[in-house]
Amino acid sequence: xxxFETLLLLLGISVVLALVARRLNxxxxxxxxxxxxxxxxxxxxxxxxxxxxxxxxxxxxxxxxASALRTDWGAFRANVVFIMLLAIGAVLxxxxxxxxxxxxxxxxxxxxxxxxxxxxxxxxxAVSATSVLKAFRLPRRIVAVLEGESLINDASALVLxxxxxxxxxxxxxxxxxxxxxxxxTAVGGLAIGLLVGWLTNWAMLRLHDRLLEIVVxxxxxxxxxxxxxxxxxxxxxxAVACGGLVGRRQLQLAARTRLEANTAWEFVEFVLTSFVFLxxxxxxxxxxxxxxxxDPGQLFVLGTAVSAALIVARFVWVFGTxxxxxxxxSGLRGQGFKPPLSYPTIISWAGMRGVVSxxxxxxxxxxxxxxDIIVFLAFxxxxxxxxxxGTTLAPLIRRLDPHDPEIExxxxxxxxxxxEVAAAALGALSEKLKDPKHADVAEMxxxxxxxxxxxxxxxxxxxxxxxxxxxxxxxxxxxxxGAARQKLLEKRNELDGETLATLVQxxxxxxxxxxxxxxxxxx
Numbered sequence: 001x002x003x004f005e006t007l008l009l010l011l012g013i014s015v016v017l018a019l020v021a022r023r024l025n026x027x028x029x030x031x032x033x034x035x036x037x038x039x040x041x042x043x044x045x046x047x048x049x050x051x052x053x054x055x056x057x058x059x060x061x062x063x064x065x066a067s068a069l070r071t072d073w074g075a076f077r078a079n080v081v082f083i084m085l086l087a088i089g090a091v092l093x094x095x096x097x098x099x100x101x102x103x104x105x106x107x108x109x110x111x112x113x114x115x116x117x118x119x120x121x122x123x124x125x126a127v128s129a130t131s132v133l134k135a136f137r138l139p140r141r142i143v144a145v146l147e148g149e150s151l152i153n154d155a156s157a158l159v160l161x162x163x164x165x166x167x168x169x170x171x172x173x174x175x176x177x178x179x180x181x182x183x184x185t186a187v188g189g190l191a192i193g194l195l196v197g198w199l200t201n202w203a204m205l206r207l208h209d210r211l212l213e214i215v216v217x218x219x220x221x222x223x224x225x226x227x228x229x230x231x232x233x234x235x236x237x238x239a240v241a242c243g244g245l246v247g248r249r250q251l252q253l254a255a256r257t258r259l260e261a262n263t264a265w266e267f268v269e270f271v272l273t274s275f276v277f278l279x280x281x282x283x284x285x286x287x288x289x290x291x292x293x294x295d296p297g298q299l300f301v302l303g304t305a306v307s308a309a310l311i312v313a314r315f316v317w318v319f320g321t322x323x324x325x326x327x328x329x330s331g332l333r334g335q336g337f338k339p340p341l342s343y344p345t346i347i348s349w350a351g352m353r354g355v356v357s358x359x360x361x362x363x364x365x366x367x368x369x370x371x372d373i374i375v376f377l378a379f380x381x382x383x384x385x386x387x388x389x390g391t392t393l394a395p396l397i398r399r400l401d402p403h404d405p406e407i408e409x410x411x412x413x414x415x416x417x418x419x420e421v422a423a424a425a426l427g428a429l430s431e432k433l434k435d436p437k438h439a440d441v442a443e444m445x446x447x448x449x450x451x452x453x454x455x456x457x458x459x460x461x462x463x464x465x466x467x468x469x470x471x472x473x474x475x476x477x478x479x480x481x482g483a484a485r486q487k488l489l490e491k492r493n494e495l496d497g498e499t500l501a502t503l504v505q506x507x508x509x510x511x512x513x514x515x516x517x518x519x520x521x522x523x
Contacts, residue, residue, distance in 0.1 A: 006048065007275075013039070014274030029277050029352070030390040033383065036281020048282050052363035055279070055355055057225070059272050060154075061239045065221035066265050067151060068243025069250075075144035081325055082145045086347075087123075087152035090317045094122040095160060097313035101305055102377075106370070113369045116164035120361050120374070121310055121381040123153035125354025136394065139402050142343055146350055154356050155234040159185050161360055168369060188233030193241025196224035200242065201249045210257040214264050217246060259512070276355045280382060283358065287379050290372045302373070303380035310381055311351065311389070318348040342400035352390055353382045474518045481511045 021031035095118030102114040200220040228238035322344040361378035
């Protein structure tokens, strides 16, 4: 019972901290970690230890799948070179820089152990990236690169980590074996994820029950992860591949299933993300208690140096590769777009670390050289990147104000697509007009879709003025729906429960439709 009460308490605390973060206009991840650290220092509070295997198995699969479900895979393919340079190249480069820094400051640490630390803290965390990026409206290319990187980089870092640990414990390891193992891990993980994703889609399209479909979608994250880990391939890539394939088939599901699934996934993300960052902060006491024999001054220098090396290495890698590859890639694709300086700056600064780094550090076997120092440095790196970069990312973005030319380029495409969708609906209704039984209803629907076509044409011809008029119209509709809801509240005692529920649901659906349209016009 104590565990259940503790979880409820943590969830309640996370709600309060998220509200405070919103009021202070800082990422909730930062406030949750700081709140967890404060709780860890409360006298008499029982320690809540983070089990590494539990952290990776419980939190990572659903959070990765949630990110993969909403990933724009077209944008992923368009930016795949940048993404892979960060997800693999930056991980290896950063791990090397961190290892050299540690060896320079603490020569007694073996090279393999130093590389293990580098692998632990090299990859920016998917959970951290998502929790911070959701608060900003960034150019699509930046979002695609950062989200794509965060989906892939854990796999490359964990492979490097495992071989560094094995080399430390065994004394040596073959580079050829490591390369083959990486290939097997990546290909095997992707294959398992695609297989589980295909089976999930097959099942969801045949269940015809929205609740069961949502449950199957949720379980598929764990199924892909555990199936991959069982044969020693990448569970991370399996969860990502599964989520990507399931996400591509979302349009084949019923609209109500999609809407409720989105709400369910948002709830799961909030709960798990809150627990993740609170638990990261709560590890402070246990980590500090194991460092009693070390000099605080030396620990401060080490933590500062490693965190600085981590941040600088990402800047060096991003700026060293971004423009040469951008020029080459644009030339090959016949594009003349040259990214402004704000693009690599934001990508470089958005490198927050999170739960995967801490779980990997805590998973180091007993007897591992400098284990306590490595765990401490991983915690400091997570804290430094979350607090320093997480709290300054918003001011940096506002200062740089990155322009997104793709938004303007996409507007005619969106308008044309709206017209085509409405025209397809009109084509289907034209046959119904010939049937006397459906003529009246079909005529009303034809008028509705013709209005949509006219709106799309006015948006295309009228520019900003037409868009502002459309936004004003949608806001008026929201006000009207608010008045209708207030009237319904006044009459709730005069209506039976079933009738009231039906009318409320109708208003809810119409209001959600208007809000989605308003968000689309604002973007």
